Amino acid sequence: xxxxxxxxxxxxxxxxxxxxxxxxxxxxxxxxxxxxxxxxxxxxxxxxxxxxxxxxxxxxxxxxxxxxxxxxxxxxxxxxxxxxxxxxxxxxxxxxxxxxxxxxxxxxxxxxxxxxxxxxxxxxxxxxxxxxxxxxxxxxxxxxxxxxxxxxxxxxxxxxxxxxxxxxxxxxxxxxxxxxxxxxxxxxxxxxxxxxxxxxxxxxxxxxxxxxxxxxxxxxxxxxxxxxxxxxxxxxxxxxxxxxxxxxxxxxxxxxxxxxxxxxxxxxxxxx
Amino acid sequence: xxxxxxxxxxxxxxxxxxxxxxxxxxxxxxxxxxxxxxxxxxxxxxxxxxxxxxxxxxxxxxxxxxxxxxxxxxxxxxxxxxxxxxxxxxxxxxxxxxxxxxxxxxxxxxxxxxxxxxxxxxxxxxxxxxxxxxxxxxxxxxxxxxxxxxxxxxxxxxxxxxxxxxxxxxxxxxxxxxxxxxxxxxxxxxxxxxxxxxxxxxxxxxxxxxxxxxxxxxxxxxxxxxxxxxxxxxxxxxxxxxxxxxxxxxxxxxxxxxxxxxxxxxxxxxxxxxxxxxxxxxxxxxxxxxxxxxxxxxxxxx
Numbered sequence: 001x002x003x004x005x006x007x008x009x010x011x012x013x014x015x016x017x018x019x020x021x022x023x024x025x026x027x028x029x030x031x032x033x034x035x036x037x038x039x040x041x042x043x044x045x046x047x048x049x050x051x052x053x054x055x056x057x058x059x060x061x062x063x064x065x066x067x068x069x070x071x072x073x074x075x076x077x078x079x080x081x082x083x084x085x086x087x088x089x090x091x092x093x094x095x096x097x098x099x100x101x102x103x104x105x106x107x108x109x110x111x112x113x114x115x116x117x118x119x120x121x122x123x124x125x126x127x128x129x130x131x132x133x134x135x136x137x138x139x140x141x142x143x144x145x146x147x148x149x150x151x152x153x154x155x156x157x158x159x160x161x162x163x164x165x166x167x168x169x170x171x172x173x174x175x176x177x178x179x180x181x182x183x184x185x186x187x188x189x190x191x192x193x194x195x196x197x198x199x200x201x202x203x204x205x206x207x208x209x210x211x212x213x214x215x216x217x218x219x220x221x222x223x224x225x226x227x228x229x230x231x232x233x234x235x236x237x238x239x240x241x242x243x244x245x246x247x248x249x250x251x252x253x254x255x256x257x258x259x260x261x262x263x264x265x266x267x268x269x270x271x272x
Numbered sequence: 273x274x275x276x277x278x279x280x281x282x283x284x285x286x287x288x289x290x291x292x293x294x295x296x297x298x299x300x301x302x303x304x305x306x307x308x309x310x311x312x313x314x315x316x317x318x319x320x321x322x323x324x325x326x327x328x329x330x331x332x333x334x335x336x337x338x339x340x341x342x343x344x345x346x347x348x349x350x351x352x353x354x355x356x357x358x359x360x361x362x363x364x365x366x367x368x369x370x371x372x373x374x375x376x377x378x379x380x381x382x383x384x385x386x387x388x389x390x391x392x393x394x395x396x397x398x399x400x401x402x403x404x405x406x407x408x409x410x411x412x413x414x415x416x417x418x419x420x421x422x423x424x425x426x427x428x429x430x431x432x433x434x435x436x437x438x439x440x441x442x443x444x445x446x447x448x449x450x451x452x453x454x455x456x457x458x459x460x461x462x463x464x465x466x467x468x469x470x471x472x473x474x475x476x477x478x479x480x481x482x483x484x485x486x487x488x489x490x491x492x493x494x495x496x497x498x499x500x501x502x503x504x505x506x507x508x509x510x511x512x513x514x515x516x517x518x519x520x521x522x523x524x525x526x527x528x529x530x531x532x533x534x535x536x537x538x539x540x541x542x543x544x545x546x547x548x549x550x551x552x553x554x555x556x557x558x559x560x561x562x563x564x565x566x567x568x569x570x571x572x573x574x
Contacts, residue, residue, distance in 0.1 A: 021397060021398070023453065068558055092303055095298075098298075101296070108302055114510075117550075120550045121319075124318055126319045127324055127547070144313035209406060209407075223405055228405070
């Protein structure tokens with residue numbers, strides 16, 4: 001198939017794909033460009049001069065609420081969610097390699113976690129905390145709410161990884177006298193490390209950007225997406241775009257870092 | 273030397289065997305954190321919502337009770353029915369578009385891109401926006417579609433229209449467009465996954481047997497891609513059914529969805545009413561998912 005000439009189907013689909021990519025990235029690039037709007041510019045094109053005015057504006061507290069604080073909270077929450085997602089998904093992935101009583105209900109509970117509308121989870125946790133007399137906060141109720149979204153992704157990824165994982169490697173390690181911990185630490189873990197980074201990336205970015213589940217569960221202090229959501233209704237200057245550009249660049253840096261780490265691990269494994 | 277080592281290992285293994293837990297217990301221990309978290313933050317809250325949906329409330333707080341008024345008020349009002357109909361309409365339109373776009377994008381990646389490196393790169397190009405903020409991606413349509421936005425500006429400049437098109441932003445069109453923008457990736461990924469697993473020999477065989485390109489597509493590729501389409505459908509349908517932010521921002525408050533109705537009830541502190549709505553929505557969504565799961569076994573597709 002490889003040396004065949006390109007068919008007309010190829011060119012039609014290639015154009016379709018290119019349009020899809022433009023559709024995906026086009027609007028995003030519009031707000032990146034507009035965030036460099038001059039001090040007197042508005043929310044739409046054309047650019048009225050080029051400046052960093054709106055980025056500077058981000059750091060003045062009164063202009064956009066509490067940008068710094070909400071960023072710190074989202075960041076901390078993202079890291080907490082990432083750590084728990086990686087650990088719990090890995091353990092669950094290992095558990096599901098064997099049959100055990102309750103495996104099927106637990107699996108469907110994880111799938112349910114994926115399909116239950118996020119606002120219902122938000123409402124449920126909010127009301128639950130209220131009835132228990134607990135104050136909702138980003139590090140307790142919102143933390144749990146985010147986990148119901150990141151864990152099913154993590155668990156499904158780990159299930160897919162272990163479905164393709166040959167037990168022969170572990171048997172070989174055991175035959176060579178490795179203990180089960182040694183087998184896990186020196187054989188299994190290095191082989192699944194790239195997937196774990198992927199799970200971590202999902203955990204962090206899904207939490208960092210999540211807001212439907214945070215809506216009723218964040219308590220007194222907003223996370224960054226809630227702050228941005230609030231801004232959509234009452235901010236009418238390009239400072240909104242500047243914030244969008246900054247968080248998007250941050251997300252891209254996180255994704256780039258994770259992909260780089262995965263590539264490095266794969267390369268060192270191919271070499272060794 | 274090797275004999276000594278293996279003897280020592282044997283001794284160690286025997287020593288540990290006494291302490292070793294049975295595999296079932298190990299699995300349980302490993303599954304416990306997941307079960308606890310989902311139990312506390314998924315099962316318990318849903319139980320709580322179900323209970324609260326039968327409670328009574330006034331302007332300030334809710335009282336434990338067992339009344340059906342919340343359901344009667346929800347299901348008895350024709351605003352609710354219109355809102356449900358509107359939400360299902362969004363789900364159907366967005367589903368059809370994302371399935372079409374998602375299938376062809378995945379098909380191009382799986383069958384027309386020749387090297388696996390290029391496949392990976394293009395796949396990542398499609399996936400990266402999914403990992404950035406939904407709200408930012410939604411807002412980014414405003415300078416494009418707005419009254420003085422890029423599209424209107426270009427069309428006026430080109431002399432095709434004289435006054436800006438008003439329905440581009442803050443309309444059903446904008447809602448559907450933004451949803452397609454946000455959710456198509458959920459269709460691309462599972463379909464791409466199933467297409468990559470199709471044995472290429474099947475396609476060669478079909479071609480050798482004299483099938484045309486269109487016949488291969490309809491008789492071989494599409495039937496084999498159905499599980500991926502089903503999983504993508506679960507994602508897109510549940511996401512659209514749960515959506516309130518896209519509807520709120522992109523329709524400019526002119527359209528409603530079930531989740532948006534719930535959110536408004538919540539901001540008025542009418543939690544029992546929102547809870548009744550939540551139960552109805554949840555039952556509807558779970559029925560839809562159960563219907564789709566009859567076609568596909570998720571565990572086999574992982």
